[in-house]
Amino acid sequence: MTEVDPRVLARARARVTGPVADAAAAPVPAGLVGVTDGERRWALPAWPDGATPALLEEYQSAPMPLERPGPLRRVLAAALRCCWRNLDDDPWPGRPAQIADVLEVHVASVRGDAELMRRWAVGDLRRLADTGWLLLDEEAGTVRLGPRTALWPPESLPPLRALLRRMPPPPAEGA
Structure with missing residues (x-):
């Protein structure tokens, strides 16, 4: 053998x-x-x-399953916006954010029926958690950045920072 x-x-x-x-x-x-x-x-x-x-x-090792690539990326961006508060630091490990805050940032970033967008986003949060991009605790109502975000090379962060600065702030930060 x-x-x-x-x-x-x-x-x-x-x-x-x-x-x-x-x-x-x-x-x-x-x-x-x-x-x-x-x-x-x-x-x-x-x-x-x-x-x-x-x-x-x-090699069939895609870093992220993308059955709905656009919406999934937008939900990940909303989670990043809420969990990565100090954009001058590295994203990992970030800090926990309320799922409700992530959903609000997501809804503020897209067009369409807000309640429908929230429901779809919850499914996307679960898919992102299943693949290690996010750590989701539905009982506590929180989300954190997942371990895969720790592997982002430093040269990929500046455009990501620029994108997040253009997004709506999380409700607690914008108040």
Whole structure:
């Protein structure tokens, strides 16, 4: 029987289960990058430098499922606007925000029936949480940035900061 490379196995597990939180001191399997918020650690696939979205797609490792790409991106932007309050800092780990605030920023950023937009956005928040982009606690009514945001390269942050500065502020911040 052929032994499977532990890095390949670790990546396969991460793709199947998504990012799973572990104790902050737990070892990171080979082939993965550990991202911590102080209490917990997530193991995420480490992609080679220069891996483009097209290359990841070719290997069926797209960084984010996009069944509704536009709305999903807008909900992620609304969550970023609420959780990443100091845009001069890095986004990760951000701070918790009320789901209601994220929904209000989202509704203020799009056109259409507000109640319908809220309902669709809740589903998008769940999809983003399932893929590690957000950490959603529906019981507490809060959302935080997920571990995948920790892997954004610094050169990708300036345009993101510019976009977020143009978005409506969260209700608590705008009051």
